Amino acid sequence: MAQAADKEQFTFQTEIKQLLHLLSHSLYQNREITIRELVSNASDALDKMRFIQVNEEQYRDDEDLVIRLEPDSEGRTLSIVDNGIGLTHDELISNLGTIAHSGSLEFLNKLSGDAAADLSLIGQFGVGFYSAFMLADSVEVITRSYQESTGWRWESDGSGSFTIEPAEDLPRGTTVKLHLKEGYDEFSQEERLKYIIRKHSTFVPHPVRLGDEQLNEQRAVWAEPKSQLDDEAYDKFYQYLTHRGDESPLWRLHLSADSPIQFHTLVYCPATNLESMGFGRVEHGMHLCAKRILVQDDCRELVPEYMRFLYGIVDSADLPLNVSRQALQDDTIFRKIRKVLVKRVLDHLTKMAEQQPEEYLTFYRMFGTTLREGVSTDFENREKIAGLMRFESSHSDTAGELTSLGEYIERAGEDQKQIYYLGGADLSAIEKNPNLEIFRKKKLEVLYLADPVDEIMLSNLLTYDGKQLTSIDAADLAFPEDEETDKSDDETPAEETDESSTPGFEKVVSLFKEALGDLAEDVRASKRLTDSPVCLVNPEGSMSTQMQKVLRMSNKDFQMAKRILEINPSAPLIKRLSDLSGNSDHSEFIRQCARQLFDNAMLLEGLPPSVEDAVSRTQQFMSELAEKRSPIIT
Numbered sequence: 333m334a335q336a337a338d339k340e341q342f343t344f345q346t347e348i349k350q351l352l353h354l355l356s357h358s359l360y361q362n363r364e365i366t367i368r369e370l371v372s373n374a375s376d377a378l379d380k381m382r383f384i385q386v387n388e389e390q391y392r393d394d395e396d397l398v399i400r401l402e403p404d405s406e407g408r409t410l411s412i413v414d415n416g417i418g419l420t421h422d423e424l425i426s427n428l429g430t431i432a433h434s435g436s437l438e439f440l441n442k443l444s445g446d447a448a449a450d451l452s453l454i455g456q457f458g459v460g461f462y463s464a465f466m467l468a469d470s471v472e473v474i475t476r477s478y479q480e481s482t483g484w485r486w487e488s489d490g491s492g493s494f495t496i497e498p499a500e501d502l503p504r505g506t507t508v509k510l511h512l513k514e515g516y517d518e519f520s521q522e523e524r525l526k527y528i529i530r531k532h533s534t535f536v537p538h539p540v541r542l543g544d545e546q547l548n549e550q551r552a553v554w555a556e557p558k559s560q561l562d563d564e565a566y567d568k569f570y571q572y573l574t575h576r577g578d579e580s581p582l583w584r585l586h587l588s589a590d591s592p593i594q595f596h597t598l599v600y601c602p603a604t605n606l607e608s609m610g611f612g613r614v615e616h617g618m619h620l621c622a623k624r625i626l627v628q629d630d631c632r633e634l635v636p637e638y639m640r641f642l643y644g645i646v647d648s649a650d651l652p653l654n655v656s657r658q659a660l661q662d663d664t665i666f667r668k669i670r671k672v673l674v675k676r677v678l679d680h681l682t683k684m685a686e687q688q689p690e691e692y693l694t695f696y697r698m699f700g701t702t703l704r705e706g707v708s709t710d711f712e713n714r715e716k717i718a719g720l721m722r723f724e725s726s727h728s729d730t731a732g733e734l735t736s737l738g739e740y741i742e743r744a745g746e747d748q749k750q751i752y753y754l755g756g757a758d759l760s761a762i763e764k765n766p767n768l769e770i771f772r773k774k775k776l777e778v779l780y781l782a783d784p785v786d787e788i789m790l791s792n793l794l795t796y797d798g799k800q801l802t803s804i805d806a807a808d809l810a811f812p813e814d815e816e817t818d819k820s821d822d823e824t825p826a827e828e829t830d831e832s833s834t835p836g837f838e839k840v841v842s843l844f845k846e847a848l849g850d851l852a853e854d855v856r857a858s859k860r861l862t863d864s865p866v867c868l869v870n871p872e873g874s875m876s877t878q879m880q881k882v883l884r885m886s887n888k889d890f891q892m893a894k895r896i897l898e899i900n901p902s903a904p905l906i907k908r909l910s911d912l913s914g915n916s917d918h919s920e921f922i923r924q925c926a927r928q929l930f931d932n933a934m935l936l937e938g939l940p941p942s943v944e945d946a947v948s949r950t951q952q953f954m955s956e957l958a959e960k961r962s963p964i965i966t
C-alpha cells in the first residue's frame with residue numbers, strides 16, 4: 333500500500349478543466365461513445381505494443397494482446413483493461429493532464445462559443461479519454477508501462493485536479509476504471525456492453541472480450557474481396573475509422589493490387605469538411621499497415637497535403653515493419669504505393685466528374701479548395717487536378733453554375749488558343765468590368781474568378797491542354813480570328829473605326845497624358861471597349877490587378893504596378909471631348925474629365941482613387957451643370 337506521502341496532486345491544464353466541466357454537465361445523450369473512445373485508446377496501446385514487440389526482442393512474450401471489459405454491476409463500476417504499452421509517471425501527467433493536440437484546443441474553443449455544440453465530434457479531436465467523465469463521477473487509471481517495473485494509480489473526480497501514487501504488482505498495460513454516475517448503471521450490464529461493442533467497435537483489430545466471449549469481429553475490411561462487402565459494411569468501417577457517428581462517406585475507393593507491389597487500400601472521403609467548419613487544419617486520417625499490423629497512424633506521408641481530407645488504410649505485405657517515419661519516405665515500395673494511390677484517387681474523381689456530375693459537385697463544393705492546392709504543389713499531376721477545378725463563367729447566366737477548363741475548351745473550339753479569365757472582388761464587380769465588353773461582343777467566354785486563390789492557381793498553371801491561360805486585363809491581349817462573329821454583328825468594333833486617328837482624338841490622348849502624369853503608365857486608344865469610355869489594363873508582363881491586390885493584402889508596402897488607361901474613341905463622351913479639343917478654352921475641362929474617368933475606372937476595379945480630389949472634382953462638375961439649368965418653368 334502506498335504511503336499518503338507518495339500521493340502527488342496535480343491540477344489540470346485550464347483547457348482541460350473547461351472541457352471536463354463541459355463534459356460532465358453535458359446533456360448529450362449518446363454516451364456510448366465513451367466506451368468506443370476508451371476501447372479505441374486501449375487498441376492504440378496494443379498496436380504500439382505489438383509494434384515494439386516486432387522490433388525489439390526483449391519485449392516479446394507469449395501473452396495475447398487483448399482488451400477486456402470488466403463490469404461490476406454491484407459496485408457500479410466498469411473497467412476497460414488492456415495489456416498494451418501502459419503509461420509511465422510522466423506520461424500520465426502529460427497525456428492525461430494536458431491537451432496535446434492543437435485540434436483539441438480548436439474543438440474546445442468552438443464548444444465554449446456554442447454551448448449546444450455537437451459532442452458527437454469528440455473523438456475526432458483527441459479528447460477521447462476525457463469523455464470518461466460523461467459516465468463517471470470519478471475515474472481511476474491503473475497502469476504499468478512496458479518500460480518500468482513499478483506501476484501507478486491515477487485518479488480524478490474531474491473537478492480540476494488529479495492524483496498519482498505508486499502501485500505495486502501490476503501486470504503490463506492499463507486499466508481504466510469508471511465509477512459510474514447515478515443513473516448510468518446500464519454501463520455495468522453485460523448485455524448493454526455487448527451491444528455497444530458490436531455497434532461501435534467491431535473492427536477493432538484486437539480481441540475485445542467480456543469474460544470468455546469475444547465481442548468483436550476484428551475484420552480487416554480492406555483486405556476482404558469487394559464482392560463480399562456491402563455498403564453497410566463499408567459504412568460501418570468508415571464510422572469506426574473516423575469516429576463519426578452515423579455518417580456515410582461521400583465516396584470510397586477500394587483497391588487491391590498484386591503486382592508489381594502487393595497492397596490493399598480502402599480510402600474514404602468524409603461527408604463533412606471540418607476545416608470549413610472552422611476547426612482548423614485537419615489531421616491526416618490515413619493509416620499504414622504491413623501485413624495487417626499498424627505501422628503508423630496519421631501517416632501524412634501516404635497522400636499529399638492537398639488530399640488531407642481522406643481517411644483510410646493502406647496495407648502492404650511488401651513493406652518492412654520496422655521502418656521509421658523518415659526512412660519510410662525514402663522507401664521505394666512506399667513511394668510507389670503513394671504514387672499509385674494518388675493517381676487512383678485523381679482518376680476516381682475524374683471519372684466521377686464525368687459520370688456523376690452532381691455528386692462530383694457536392695464533393696467539389698466541400699473539398700475543392702483543398703484539392704486546388706495540388707495545382708501549385710503536385711507538379712506531376714497538376715494538369716489532372718486543374719481539370720477537376722470548376723469556375724463560374726460568362727457562359728452561364730445561372731448564379732452558382734460551374735464549368736470546367738475542359739468544357740470551356742470544348743465550347744471555344746480549335747481556333748481559340750487562349751482560355752480567358754478575369755478576377756474581381758465578387759461576381760457582380762467582375763460582370764461590370766469594362767474589359768469584358770469586347771468579349772461579349774465577340775462572344776468569347778471568360779471565366780470569372782471571385783476567389784483570388786483561383787487566380788493564383790491559374791497564373792501558376794500558365795497553360796491547360798496546350799491553351800494559354802490569359803487574364804483579360806492584360807495589355808497584350810490576343811484574340812482568335814473569328815470573322816463569323818464580327819460579320820454577323822452590325823456594330824463596327826472600335827478597332828475598325830478610324831476615330832482614333834482623328835486630330836481631335838489625338839489631342840484628347842495628349843491632354844489625358846498631361847493630366848494623369850505619373851498616375852498612369854500610358855494612355856492609348858482602346859481596341860477592347862465597345863460602350864464604356866475608358867478602362868484600365870496592366871502593362872505587358874505585369875500581374876493581373878486581382879493578383880496584385882492579394883499581394884498588397886499580405887504586404888502593405890507592395891507597390892501596385894502603374895496601369896495603362898485605354899480610351900474608347902467611339903464612346904459618345906470621348907467623341908464629344910475630341911470635338912471640344914480643338915478649342916483650347918476646353919483643355920482644362922478635358923484634363924479634369926481625364927482625372928475623373930481614371931478615378932471612376934479605379935473604383936470599378938475596387939481600387940481606391942484619390943478621394944479628396946475626386947469629391948471636389950465631382951462637386952465642381954455638378955456646380956457647372958447646375959449653373960446651366962434654368963429655374964424658369966417652360
Ligand SMILES: Nc1ncnc2c1ncn2[C@@H]1O[C@H](COP(=O)(O)OP(=O)(O)OP(=O)(O)O)[C@@H](O)[C@H]1O
Nearest residue numbers: 373374377418427455456457458459460461462506
Ligand atoms: N489505454 C491506454 N494505454 C496507454 N496510453 C493511453 C491509454 N489511453 C490513453 N492513453 C494516452 O493518453 C493520451 C490521451 O488520450 P485521448 O483519448 O485523450 O487522446 P488520443 O487518444 O491521443 O486522441 P484520439 O482520441 O484522437 O486518438 C493518448 O494519446 C495516449 O498516449
